[in-house]
Amino acid sequence: MLASLGLGPRAGRMNVADVLVEKLVGLGVRRFYGVPGDAVNAVVDSIRRHRDQAEFVLVRHEENAALIAASEAKLTGRLAVCLATSGPGAIHLLNGLYEAKMESCPVLAVTGQLESDLLGLDGFQEVNLVRLYEDVARYNQPVVNPEQAPRVISRAIRACLVDRTVSHLNIPQDVARMTVPSTAADSPLDYAQGVTVPPAADLEKAREVLREEGPVVILVGKGARGAEAEIHSFAEMLQAPIVKTLPAKDLFPDEDPLCVGGLGMLGTRPAQEAMDRARILVMVGTSYPYTWFLPSRARTVQIDTRATQIGKRYAVDVPLVGDARLTLQALLPGIPSRTDQSFLDRLQKSMKTWREKMASIENDPRVPIRPPYVAATLSRRAPPGAILSVDVGNVTVWMARNFSVQAGQRMIFSGWLATMGVGLPGAIAAKFSHPERPVIAVCGDGGFAMTMSDLITAVRHALDLTVVVLNNGKLGMIKFEMEVEGFPDWGTDLVNPDFAAYARACGAWGRSVERPEDLESALSEALAQKGVALLDVHVDPQERPVPPVVTLQQASGFVRSLLKEKFDL
Ligand SMILES: Cc1ncc(C[n+]2csc(CCOP(=O)(O)OP(=O)(O)O)c2C)c(N)n1
Numbered sequence: 001m002l003a004s005l006g007l008g009p010r011a012g013r014m015n016v017a018d019v020l021v022e023k024l025v026g027l028g029v030r031r032f033y034g035v036p037g038d039a040v041n042a043v044v045d046s047i048r049r050h051r052d053q054a055e056f057v058l059v060r061h062e063e064n065a066a067l068i069a070a071s072e073a074k075l076t077g078r079l080a081v082c083l084a085t086s087g088p089g090a091i092h093l094l095n096g097l098y099e100a101k102m103e104s105c106p107v108l109a110v111t112g113q114l115e116s117d118l119l120g121l122d123g124f125q126e127v128n129l130v131r132l133y134e135d136v137a138r139y140n141q142p143v144v145n146p147e148q149a150p151r152v153i154s155r156a157i158r159a160c161l162v163d164r165t166v167s168h169l170n171i172p173q174d175v176a177r178m179t180v181p182s183t184a185a186d187s188p189l190d191y192a193q194g195v196t197v198p199p200a201a202d203l204e205k206a207r208e209v210l211r212e213e214g215p216v217v218i219l220v221g222k223g224a225r226g227a228e229a230e231i232h233s234f235a236e237m238l239q240a241p242i243v244k245t246l247p248a249k250d251l252f253p254d255e256d257p258l259c260v261g262g263l264g265m266l267g268t269r270p271a272q273e274a275m276d277r278a279r280i281l282v283m284v285g286t287s288y289p290y291t292w293f294l295p296s297r298a299r300t301v302q303i304d305t306r307a308t309q310i311g312k313r314y315a316v317d318v319p320l321v322g323d324a325r326l327t328l329q330a331l332l333p334g335i336p337s338r339t340d341q342s343f344l345d346r347l348q349k350s351m352k353t354w355r356e357k358m359a360s361i362e363n364d365p366r367v368p369i370r371p372p373y374v375a376a377t378l379s380r381r382a383p384p385g386a387i388l389s390v391d392v393g394n395v396t397v398w399m400a401r402n403f404s405v406q407a408g409q410r411m412i413f414s415g416w417l418a419t420m421g422v423g424l425p426g427a428i429a430a431k432f433s434h435p436e437r438p439v440i441a442v443c444g445d446g447g448f449a450m451t452m453s454d455l456i457t458a459v460r461h462a463l464d465l466t467v468v469v470l471n472n473g474k475l476g477m478i479k480f481e482m483e484v485e486g487f488p489d490w491g492t493d494l495v496n497p498d499f500a501a502y503a504r505a506c507g508a509w510g511r512s513v514e515r516p517e518d519l520e521s522a523l524s525e526a527l528a529q530k531g532v533a534l535l536d537v538h539v540d541p542q543e544r545p546v547p548p549v550v551t552l553q554q555a556s557g558f559v560r561s562l563l564k565e566k567f568d569l
């Protein structure tokens with residue numbers, strides 16, 4: 001048997017739920033998001049007894065608990081926790097947990113289970129949660145015995161932090177109440193995670209590629225966070241434009257002269273031009289999925305902390321396994337500075353043309369309001385240091401393209417799972433974790449309606465946040481998708497409640513805007529409110545998120561769609 005490693009003097013007096021809560025509180029967890037239920041009441045009771053150290057945030061739907069936890073972990077890089085009772089509560093958590101898994105967020109899900117002596121007999125709310133969570137949770141374990149509990153809990157936490165992913169502990173209600181014997185072995189959580197730098201030989205191989213002729217392009221992903229200064233120096237030395245993936249939009253201001261915006265459907269034309277002309281591609285902290293936007297014949301260096309991410313989807317000549325900042329620091333000496341600015345100059349001219357094109361849309365005072373007009377207005381009005389939580393839909397495209405992010409602002413997206421409804425929970429997480437920063441959720445009407453039940457939670461906690469709903473009475477993105485696929489637009493119309501009145505019914509500030517000339521002042525008024533404010537902006541459902549480069553297939557799909565609609569085919 002292992003030696004007892006650290007439950008401390010209170011061992012023998014704590015139950016399993018206490019051991020769980022104390023470990024989490026000890027790690028700095030300050031909030032538990034969830035909904036109680038009989039199977040998890042002992043855990044909630046332990047949180048009650050630790051309420052001077054951590055808060056229980058009662059949400060109105062467990063999906064929101066998991067989405068808030070995922071967003072909090074995305075913003076802080078630290079462990080976040082959600083909890084739900086057995087059966088329906090735990091089933092509700094799943095979507096938010098997938099958000100955490102797919103965005104590499106350390107989230108621990110704690111679920112209850114019926115009494116262990118009843119298991120396997122089709123009891124009330126009995127769902128085999130360990131089986132259900134098999135795909136979403138890297139570490140996925142029932143806690144069956146108080147002696148086993150401390151080590152299993154530590155292991156679940158470590159799996160979250162080390163692998164930046166989801167762990168799940170399923171605790172039968174009787175086990176949660178059992179006293180942990182003082183003899184129970186424990187394993188410590190205070191360890192330092194090593195940082196890696198690639199070996200010298202790999203760095204030299206990368207330098208060889210970088211000494212070759214031809215334009216260099218740098219593609220940065222969210223794994224490059226913390227290495228912004230090094231990437232900037234690197235780009236300057238190589239006269240290389242920086243292209244950002246969506247989750248990395250806030251790593252560099254859009255106005256940065258080295259930046260040519262985002263790539264792909266949501267991106268800019270100059271970013272595509274950069275990729276089409278690149279002879280050398282350096283990918284930092286991204287395994288960009290939409291490889292058809294990447295160069296077809298460039299020499300490629302990829303930097304990532306996880307070797308498994310390298311070359312996952314795109315052929316790579318030099319893999320560099322290491323921390324982005326340290327790897328770039330090690331790589332920089334020995335790379336010759338380039339003096340030829342022609343590639344960068346050309347792209348900067350293209351950026352100027354692109355911005356002029358965008359500006360003509362962003363400043364168009366048409367009624368109904370054009371959605372890019374809203375994103376651009378928001379861009380002018382969003383305070384320094386604001387955190388913007390962006391929902392999924394066309395709204396993502398406008399915020400990616402027409403919102404010009406400034407240094408110090410933060411943007412979070414559901415880039416990978418792309419789950420509608422993430423905007424409001426993301427804003428709640430942002431305000432809880434960064435109470436001093438202005439917070440804005442930007443949602444479509446479809447996305448907002450999916451999780452709006454927790455607007456009242458933001459009101460209850462007096463969270464100072466603004467929700468901007470781009471209300472087009474449509475699942476706008478799907479309308480566009482149907483059109484380019486050659487289907488008629490069908491099944492995408494929404495019938496909405498009055499969102500401003502809903503906000504007021506929740507005790508928040510709410511207002512609707514229908515005319516572009518009223519937007520700027522309404523936004524200022526919303527942002528100046530204490531507490532929760534919601535601005536319901538009625539926008540044009542016909543605005544299409546036309547990609548920077550339209551393919552023949554998309555254009556012909558669009559024509560077929562229009563014909564089918566016109567002749568009811
Ligand atoms: C949970 C979920 N269901 C369905 C989808 C598919 N989907 C992607 S965008 C979208 C429409 C979003 O509509 P809305 O929130 O109104 O934003 P808009 O596109 O109109 O700006 C849908 C249904 C999804 N991504 N997530």
Ligand SMILES: [Mg+2]
Pocket residue numbers: 393444445446470471472473474475476
């Ligand atoms: Mg919509």
